[in-house]
Amino acid sequence: MRNSRLISVLAFLMLLVIACAPSQTAQQTTDKTIGRSEDSGKVAAVSIKGFKFVPAEVNIKIGETVVWTNEDTAPHTVESSDGTLRSDELAKGDTYSQIFTKSGKYEYICGIHPSMKGSVTVQ
Numbered sequence: 001m002r003n004s005r006l007i008s009v010l011a012f013l014m015l016l017v018i019a020c021a022p023s024q025t026a027q028q029t030t031d032k033t034i035g036r037s038e039d040s041g042k043v044a045a046v047s048i049k050g051f052k053f054v055p056a057e058v059n060i061k062i063g064e065t066v067v068w069t070n071e072d073t074a075p076h077t078v079e080s081s082d083g084t085l086r087s088d089e090l091a092k093g094d095t096y097s098q099i100f101t102k103s104g105k106y107e108y109i110c111g112i113h114p115s116m117k118g119s120v121t122v123q
């Protein structure tokens with residue numbers, strides 16, 4: 001008897017947690033607008049395919065990470081002129097990641113194919 005009551009209380013608590021989850025997301029969105037944004041751990045993915053960075057422009061918040069994955073058979077690199085980004089030569093399937101701790105616009109190219117361009121805007 002006591003056990004089944006405990007279980008129903010637990011089930012109710014779990015439901016509460018599930019019900020609250022969407023509003024937490026909404027809260028974060030609100031924080032972003034206010035400019036309170038130090039929640040790190042988020043990752044934005046950029047594919048390198050067809051000799052292009054996809055997407056070529058990425059917008060992230062301070063503390064977030066960008067991961068580049070080369071999906072081409074040709075090797076590519078990720079390099080910004082200010083030196084923030086400097087990957088090794090990426091073979092097919094290789095990844096390069098960088099966490100951004102300062103706001104700004106980081107423009108980068110592929111060092112092997114300089115016509116390949118992309119940018120990361122950190123706010």
Ligand SMILES: [Cu+2]
Pocket residue numbers: 051075076077110111112113116
């Ligand atoms: Cu390239």
